[in-house]
Amino acid sequence: MPRFEAGTVWLAGAGPGDPGLLSLLTLAGLRRADRVVHDALIDPRVLALAGPGAVLEEWGKRGGRVSPRQDAITARLIELAGQGHRVLRLKGGDPLVFGRGAEEALGLAAAGVPFRLVPGITAGIGGLAYAGIPVSAGGVAGGVALVTGHGPDGALPDEIDRLALAPVLVVYMGLGHLAALSQRLIAAGRDPAETAALVEAAATPGQRVVETKVAALAEAAAAAGIKAPALVAVGPVVALRARLDWWRPETEG
Structure with a gap:
């Protein structure tokens, strides 16, 4: 060292x-x-x-x-x-x-x-892995964009619009703007019914994951009481969680 x-x-x-x-x-x-x-x-x-x-x-x-x-x-x-x-x-x-x-x-x-x-x-890779969501997978998605949901002025940054159509999109610090995030992703061309996930407190004993659709991000977060810190993952890799949901924090010391 x-x-x-x-x-x-x-x-x-x-x-x-x-x-x-x-x-x-x-x-x-x-x-x-x-x-x-x-x-x-x-x-x-x-x-x-x-x-x-x-x-x-x-x-x-x-x-x-x-x-x-x-x-x-x-x-x-x-x-x-x-x-x-x-x-x-x-x-x-x-x-x-x-x-x-x-x-x-x-x-x-x-x-x-x-x-x-x-x-x-970074949480957008390691934290999602603990949620059973890979950021890439052969034959499913070959690219990922990591973007902040909290710009210098506190609002969603312009990068959201430019990166909206990445095969997999991971949004950090976007919990306060989920309704606007859904609207802008859909306006940019993403399918409202595309799979998405909210991951609260990733890779910690308090981790929670809510699977939803792009159009329903805000509603799903409110219904589940999701709190910061939370990640948003959008793309076909979210569907792989049904087979890759491996981590059980309650079984670890």
């Missing part, structure tokens, strides 16, 4: 939930860090792996709640590194997939702070 030098920051991905999905490099960072600056949604079982002397700081963002500004988070990382700490910035999923990891790395680079990027398993 590489040395975790004092005064450096590792921007690391914790995966979608299950601690078993941590990379060896992220685990090494957890065990060696002096400060762990983590997102709000990091599984407590992951945080429990931090070294005994590590100080944990939550700097996470949650939709609909007062959250730290992004520039304040980056400033905190710079401050801690300047104090000589080994800083692990721990993010859910992959820090570079809708995780603001690039922005934080750019801020560190501008401040002259040495950093390492440690990829993680």
